[in-house]
Amino acid sequence: MLPGRNQSQQRHSKWDEVKRLAADFQRAQLSSTVQRLSERNCVEIITKLVELQLLDVIFTNDGKEYITPQQLIREIRDELYVHGGRVNMVELSKVLNVDLSQVTARSAEIEKSDHSISLVLGQLVDRSYLTRLAQEVNERLTQHGQVTVGDLALHYDLPGDFLQSVVEKQLGKIIHGKQDKSDSRVFFTESFVARNTACIRGALAACTQPTSVATLLGHMDVPERMFFGIVDSLMQNKQIAGTVTGRQISSSIYVPTVYSKSQSDWVNSFYRQNGYFEYDALTRLGISEPKTFVSKHFPGEKLLLLNSCAVGKQLFDQVEASVEEAVATGSWIDIMPILPSVFGPDDAEEILSNVLKGSPTSGPIVHVFCSTIVVTESFLTTLVKSLEPVMQTKAQEAVSSGAYLHAQAESRLQARSPIDQEDPGGKLDRREERRKKAVGGKGGGGTQGRETKTKSTKKKHQRGKAAADDSDDDEVAVKRKGSKLSGGRLEFMTISEIEGILSHEESFKNEEMDELVQEIAISLHPKVNRTAMAVAQTLFESTMSQQAHSRRKTHGELQDKLNVLVTNTRLFEKGLRQFDIKDTQQQLAKYLLKTLGAEIAAEIFSYVAAEHMVQCDQDKEVTAEASAVLLQLDCDPLMKLHKSLNGSSIDEFVSCVEAALGPGICDMILRKLDKKKERPLLHAHKQALLQQLCTASDPALVLHLACLVLFETITQTMLHASGRFVSSILTFLQSHLPPETFTTLRFYHDLVLKLLSAGAGDESITEIQSSLEARMADVKELATVFRKNSISEKS
Secondary structure (H helix, E strand, O other): OOOOHHHHHHHHHHHHHHHHHHHHHHHHHHHOOOOOOHHHHHHHHHHHHHHHHOOOEEOOOOOOOOOOHHHHHHHHHHHHHHHOEEEEHHHHHHHEEOHHHHHHHHHHHHHHHOOEEEOOOOEEEEEEHHHHHHHHHHHHHHOOEEEEHHHHHHOOOOHHHHHHHHHHEEEEEOOOOOOOOOOEEEEEEEHHHHHHHHHHHHHHHOOOOOEEEHHHHHHHHHOOHHHHHHHHHHHOOOOOOOEEEEEOOOOOEEEEEHHHHHHHHHHHHHHHHHOOEEEEHHHHHHHHHHHHHHHHHOOOOOEEHHHHHHOOOOHHHHHHHHHHHHHOOOOEEEEOOOOOOOOOOHHHHHHHHHHHOOOOOOOOOEEEEOOOOOOOOOOHHHHHHOOHHHHHHHHHHHHHOHHHHHHHHHHHHHHHOOEEEOOOOOHHHHHHHHHHOOOOOOOOOOOEEEEEEEEOOOOOEEOOOOOOOOHHHOOOOOOOOOOOOOOEOOOOOOHHHHHHHHHHHHHHHHOHHHHHHHHHHHHHHHHHHHHHHHHHHHHHHHHHHHHHHHHHHHHHHHHHHHHHHHHHHHHHHHHHOOOHHHHHHHHHHHHHHHHHHHHHHHHHHHHHHHHHHOOOOOOHHHHHHHHHHHHOOOOOOOOHHHHHOOOOOHHHHHHHHHHHHOOOOOOOOOOOOHHHHHHHHHHHHHHHHHHHHHHHOOOOOOOHHHHHHHHHHHHHHOOOOOOOHHHHHHHHHHHHHHHHHHHHHHHHHHHHHHHHHHOOOOOOHHHHHHHHHHHHHHHHOOOOOHOHHHHHOOO
16 A cells, blocks of 8 residues: 555544544533533543644634634635735734734744735735835825935835835836936936926026035036936036036035036136246135146146146246346346246245256256355355455464374274254245245345345255365364364354455345355355365375474384383382282282373373374373273274273283384383392482472372382382372381381371361360470481391391
């Protein structure tokens, strides 16, 4: 047997069983009270049948009634018809007293089985309702001329896409209208379009000047979205003469052709007469972008677009002719009076720059001062000649005073660490002030001139080949008055001095051209000083031969002096080695290097600096001298010598001195210590100390000298120590002196300390001074008569 037939028989047998149960249920209800089922039993039986899927019924919301799905569908269709073809699911649930989920499920089945009924946003809608909706939309379209899907959605409370599909299906059938091509959610009638087209055509035809589209729409009551489409159609059909700028209502402007023509005629006439355009004038004509308009309106013209104006060839020719005239006469000219008053200093500067760029490169050299004044090279050469006598005098003074040699040293230092030069600034305000006075200026200084009292920094341009003697390093905008050295270069003449001489020249005598004179002085300043430097170099070289003999003599004297100083250093080193305490030895060695060693280094640095023409001030400390010499000469032996002064090794210092005096640096010979000469040197040193001791009157100095004499007598070595080492020396001498001698020195030492530590108002100062003066002769005698073997003889 086939499976399908088997299933059909099973369902048929179940249905027969249901029928029997229903018959039994009916008989039970019609039977007597003893055999009738209660309401609760009936509910349980039906519930059980539903659980066994033998009975398909739907409970009502109150649970007292049952309804089959087929009956629910029939009642839903009846309610849809009663409500005019549109009913809400929630409302159906309330009317039918059935759960909303059951109503929704059966409504979905109805929608699938019947294509004339649709389920939209929880609402059932049939075909009759959609037909009435299309009729109402047509009436609305006839009344207003246009409808939008958004308005219909608000009015009918239905989705916009659903309504649009309904309207599009009935368009041309029930609904008589057209769909907007630019916006598919808008529908309108032919009469509405024709009415708006006529309104726009009339409004645009009446315009004689640029008018905002927003203003036009405010007067016409035309929908904004239709405006540009209708305008494009009118322009295409040549029904209006004009253009619309932009495609935004808020920023679009309608420009009539009659206005554009009159505007173009005015621009052409003004340019032919003046040779330039002022952007503000074009803006007043209604041209929003003057630069773009000028470029498009004159595509064949070579216009220079400035910040405030556009300049044509006519004005360029005027400026170029004036510059050529100044070049031919070898003078200067200011182009500001040539230009119209609307041009500012920046505009004039750019015009002049373009004029000079277009001139032949092989022509005479010209310079630009104060941004708008052209000065020829020949005119500057004439000014330089007037300064030659002063330059000669200044060069002689520099050589005789030694400033020239100092400048050479500074120049070498600058080559290793160049100094950045500051750019000149602040010219705009001065040029604006000078521009205000240019209108009423009077002729002078060549073919053109003007009156001004302003000051300005220099801005220099050159046409043609660059001057051979000019360089970027020499263009210093401002220098300090009275300074002799600037950036390592000797300043023979200051800018103020040059300015003072030029102000008396015939070309500027009758003109208040302070600004021009100042900038010319700044420009000539490097050249004037280079010329004076060349003169000074010639004078200096002539004197070098005279000084050669003197320098050879100085070399021999310095060599002998350095040998004496180094010998003393070695002898003093032997003295400090007598101390057993390492700390004391190191401190004495450092003191020896800072005093005698520094003197040796200073002599070497000074000599090397003089040989290499490097400035080295001998009055300053050796550290400053060393820094100046080492940085400029970059000599490794000198660097090591300088570093050894900060150590505590005498042997290392002497080795560095030998290297510094060697070939290629000082070319000197450092002699070795002669044992035969050591004793005479010790005796001479002791006699010098005794002579100082005899003439000394200061208690501290007497004690210091006495300790040094006793130390040399006992150790037979020289000691180089300052007063702060007296305590250490006494400690060393204690084991070598008789007790009474040491007691006398210690007591005298304590009195000296009390005197040094006593305040200005201390009453004991007089008593201490008296005690020191009373014992001073005894201390001097002790040091003078003491002998090394006195202790052994006494014992």
